[in-house]
Amino acid sequence: MRLVLERRAETPLALRIGSPLLAVALTLLSAIVIFAALGHDPWRALHIYFVMPLSDSWGLQEVAVKATPLVLIAVGLALCYRSNNWNIGAEGQFLVGALAGSWLALATHGAPDGPWLLPAMLACGALGGALFALIPALLKTRFGANEILTSLMLVYVAELLMDWLVRGPWRDPHGFNMPQTVIFEPEATIPLLMEGGRLNIGTPLMLLVVALMAVLAARTLKGFEIRLVGEAPRAARFAGFSETRLTWTVFALSGALAGLAGILEAAGTVRQLQPAISPGYGFTAIIVAFLGRLNPVGCLVAGVFLAITFIGGENAQILLRLPLDVTRVFQGLLLFYVLACDTLLLYRVRLVRGAAA
Amino acid sequence: MTLLEAILLTIITASTPLLIAAIGELVVERAGVLNLGVEGMMIMGAAAGIAAAITTGNSGLGVLAAVLAGMALAAVFAFLTLGLATNQVAAGLALSIFGLGLSGVVGAPFVGVQRAGIGKIEIPFLSEIPFLGPVLFAQDPFVYASFALVVGVSWFLWRSRAGLVLRACGENHASAHALGYPVLRIRLYAVLFGGACAGLAGAYLSLAYTPFWTSGMTGGRGWIALAIVVFASWLPWRAAIGAYLFGGITILQLHAQGAGVPLPSQLLSALPYLITILVLVLIMRLRRGGAAAPAALGTPFVPDR
């Protein structure tokens, strides 16, 4: 028995939409098996994981809060991956964005000044993320250094930088020696959408970004350029597009979005800087990008789904004493299935009896 | 034992997991496959290794479990990238995420359990050679295994016919296929070998280097192993140089932290990562024009029938 792939001439539309759904279904199936193997009632576990987060207003708000950074980062990564630029350091860009924006909050602490502060913090965050993302881009275009490795190494560097700042120069002097900064002034925190809720203006901002990116990807020459460079780099050169400049553009853009997510998280959800500011958003966003088929609107749907697994994972930790790592197992599995199902788009897969190739 | 000997000894110890994993990945890439999941396979090896060793009380079984765990993850990767021709970069990332998660689940019951590490074996006569003896020949079995891997893989790639065929698959899979070589099967073996090496490297971390389990204990070593392969221009003996260089930096920065160098400890801890970036840049500059990477690296192969 062996697997034979036959190239498809055209990909049916139903498959394009169906393949991520199939991947999700296979992940749920695997989840049932894993829950049973760990000695839990699979139906109860599934309920806790995937239904409970959606069953009340608090849960729904929490899903939106978690989905916001995931989607923001993922739409940027989608542009990168479409153009064959493998930025996997979004986690670091997220942290540096949070640092850069928080710097402004801390610098004005005690004497916050006017309504310009918050927009300036967001701009600083985006700029910080963009500049940090430009390092691997520059090393790639200038020296040919592999961007996968450099962008990932920079994540560790960003984590250590954050660690140093919150334990050293930026530590809250009255914080009982905890590694964290002061709580930001009200002027330096992202306004909530509703009094007493958890949602802040980060979420509508994210929806706006998704809409803009959807137009960019589908309707502009730049979107075409991104697709072409990824699909056929030589043809892109024939079209007169510069691969080097595009690499900078997509890295800067994705870094800016990751940085924006970072400062939104710091100044909105957490309202201070601390090392545990990200539960791995930058890495989970990679899965979001692929599950969303590298399409901005797809990323939105995928981001919501992965946000649910985050909250489901927290619920399961409390209610079932399941380690948080189970969530990462699901996320890894999901990416496996997404990739496997994508093969269906390009090839017909058949099992053939007979000798191996 | 002099201080210098002691430092060299620890450098070799710190370098060994990098070297073992890098040699495995080097063979994988020579066959034309880019497996970015080294970190995931390595940490699964570490978790499976200590779990099996504690459960059975036998370190040898622990090592075996680690190797098998690495190979099992590699098999998943091979199914995706060779069987289904998926993007190798994405599949490798998935493998790393999955491995990190699964190792946490497997290792959770063993957090905080201490056990004796695998000890050192002094080789008679050789270990008595002044200076070199204690550094090279009074080590644990993993170190000897890493020496053997470098020599064995060098011989395999350049002196054996099977090695020639493997390199041919990495250079031009279509031509290798046209000559009748089973490209996908050869790549499968290479990927499994890489998984075994990564698992072994993981076992070293949890069974000998720091003989207990902590979540995420590989700390990016799998990624550094990938960088070492690039640094080494896909040559085993250069991979050894690269691994010892990185091991040396790790040890030296630890010594510097211990000696109270007036620099933030975080900066010193970041050194191995920063040096990795620097080395990747320098090696590309030095190598300008000469393409050393296997020509078919990272491109999926689908035979038509």
Next chain:
Amino acid sequence: MTPPLVEAQRIVKRFGALLANDHVDLLVRVGEVHALLGENGAGKSTLVKMLYGLLQPNEGRILWQGRPVTLPSPKAARALGIGMVFQHFSLFENLTVAENVALALDAAAPLPEVAARVAELSAAYGLPLSPGREVWRLSVGERQRVEIIRCLMQDPKLLILDEPTSVLTPQECEGLFATIARLRAEGRAVLYISHKLEEVRRICETATILRQGRVVAATDPRAETAASLARMMVGGDVAALRHEAAAESDAPVRLSVRGLSLPAEDPHGTALRDVSFDLRRGEILGVAGVAGNGQEELFAALSGERLAPRAGQILLDGAPVGREDINARRRRGAAFVPEERLGHAAAPRLPLSENALLSGHAANGFVRGGLLDRGRMLGWVDAVTRAFDVRKGPRDPEARALSGGNLQKFVVGRELLRRPGLLVVAQPTWGVDAGAARLIRQALVDLAREGAAVLVISQDLDELLEIADRLAVIFHGRLSPARPVAGLTREEIGLLMGGAGFAMAAEAG
């Protein structure tokens, strides 16, 4: 009577819905040179891949010396005594000649021994080679020798040659024919795949002709004329081109290249050295040459994919454009068609409308107010489809869904629809069926007659002699002076393609 060496009976091979071989019969006797003739896509390569064990037939059987055999792999084919030289060489660029040969041996042998055998065989068959060199350093002709030696190491009874002369100079072809004669004298059979009729009439004693996957004739080519063979191959007459006399030599110069030198971009490439020529309105200039002598680099420099060192080295209508990028040159009325259809001229997985955008976004008004005008792009596809008879299923399919000939008509038509003042085209009819080839060549000739300047870079000498007014030869990155096609002989061109006449200049450089 001894049985035939190899016989294929009623072979059927399907690829999905495509019937590549439809009950094909083939019979090759011991010691004969047998031609397998047919157009691109007629099923020749599919058939020989089955004889070499690379593909398995869906129906039918193969007999070897009268006994039915199955050939599950090339290894099995080699064990019987079948060797094959591929059209697109199956060599490993970064490995040495000896390593390449060793890889094709079924029994393991130490490399020094293999190297010694290579030296021995290359001397015996007049195929000079040095075993220790890496393949990427070899010329195309030398690479073919490696392939042939590789087969001869196995002492084959049947040697399959797939379009062997398409990459050789006329003189190198003569050398190959001598080697084939020697093989025949040793009692080996040769299966010679080609679509070049004169060649086949010269060296083959039998021919099997395929059309659309079926055998249409098995004949003695020496008893046929080139025209009768062509009719059998194509299934009708191919009309001759309407090609009038050359342009007047006092027409204004449209493209002028002055002392253009450009280093190679990748380590295996060729540098351009001091290239100069003028191209006038209404004229077709052909650039002949063996593959890998700087054609890609010349195309890249003329199109603006790579910039010239100085602006004045390339003049378009008198304006220095050497430092302008490809889109700036397009806006000046230039158009370009590269050699590779899929991956260079067109993106395989994008629809035709976006492939129209690919080369047209600068000059065709496809972008309005920052947004893509999909209606206009589709309109362009429709116009190309009508004007160039592009056959396709849906209105806007992905490029990879088109056949080679139809995609080539699209990528040429996409540019011609703009009525360019200058067209630079590489390999305009490579791997294209005869009907599409004629249509494309006629379109190029017509474009020149309307006053455009056309530069055709091609390895197909017959094509250049048919459509070009003047011809230059490129060798090791140097371009010979262009000479009128009328009055040129194949021998003269062949000598230039082999580097004779360049020798002194090359020494100096």
